[in-house]
Amino acid sequence: MYGIVDCNSFYASCERAFRPNLIGKPIVVLSNNDGCVIARSKEAKPYVKMGAVAFKSKEDFRKNGIHVFSSNYALYGDMSYRVMTIISKYVDDIEPYSIDEAFFKLENVTSQEAELIGKQIQKEVMQQLGLPVSVGIAASKALAKLANNIVKTYPEQTKNVYVIGTEEQRLKALKWTNIDNVWGIGRKLTKKLQEMNIKKAYDFTLLSDELVRRKFSVVGLRLKHDLEGKPTIGFEEVHDKYMIATTRSFPNVLSDLNEIEERVATFANSCAEKLRKQKSECSGAYVFLRSNRFGKEYMKIGAMVHFGFATSSSITITKGVLEKLREIFKEGYTYKKAGVILVSISPNNSHQIRLFGDENPKHQLLMQAMDKLNNKMGQGKLKLANQDIKKTWKMRQEHLSPQYTTKFSDIITVNCK
Structure with missing residues (x-):
């Protein structure tokens, strides 16, 4: 037999798990940079539509007593992993379908x-x-x-x-x-x-x-x-991603190339880390910039970067992406969003060495050391030089709850008296 476990109002339920006083009360969770509503508890559904723009809905939130949270993906991801672990104890096979759903199989x-x-x-x-x-x-x-x-x-x-x-x-x-x-x-x-x-x-x-x-x-x-009851749709194999992307809206519009370069360098490094995590490498990337869609003049520019060989090095990927960014950048515009997308992805165990023009072999050892230290000390502790070490870029998350299960400083304390 087949089954599915679906977490009810998952994002809202994760917030309630650590604040039980919110049980039965309306909750909404906002997207990156607190842009729009991406999740609602059943109590909030009569008052707020999915996708509602947050700043336009402030009065609705206040009037209807709706509790607002910024998306806390570290918490949601960890809670999802714990749910999947519990399901695995009872079933013969499991297929995670989304962050809050999983199919399972029961034999005999x-x-x-x-x-x-x-x-x-x-x-x-x-x-x-x-x-x-x-x-x-x-x-x-x-x-x-x-x-x-x-x-x-x-x-x-x-x-x-x-x-x-x-x-x-x-x-x-x-x-x-x-x-x-x-x-x-x-x-x-x-x-x-x-x-x-x-x-x-x-x-x-x-x-x-x-x-x-x-x-x-x-x-x-x-x-x-x-x-008809004839099991024909089987479990899908988990495949590595064929494209890896990091795209974000800026908290404020930017016009200075140096500031935008720092953002794009961070995005490129994030993509490279994801690439190494799935033991892959890429031969190209796409970098783009967009102005405010609701501004007077909408500008969208982008271009492909070809590395000439397959790589997973943050140094190589970031350098190529920034060189292309400087080529396509246009003065006189304010930009609201940027992104880096890695393409032509292949497993790193099939890497073909080129006689003329391959990557410095020291990069691989350096990346292994960086990943190991960041995993041990916390993500983003070790950065590339083109990422401003004095500046920690953050999304606008004015309603962010603590990362109760993934950050020592946010672990809840219990009064045992």
């Missing part, structure tokens, strides 16, 4: 046994981490998603765990689910299906295999089989 279990396992997972995540989760279990991944939707709609009746274990339950779930709520069916496909008078998931399963394959390709056919 009955529906009753699967339900008990789901309840154990739900109970331990709540006891150990204080995070509420919904668990859906069925014969396939698509049906498990349907079961999870039923849990979210009827949390009290299902007690946060639901198993589609019989044919009667499968048909009832399919007839209950609107076609636009089926996992894997997006807006365009929904429109096509509705034009064919397919309104429920059950209607989709009544179509012939030949018709589904002809109109919706083999992907649509796999989904149909999954909804």
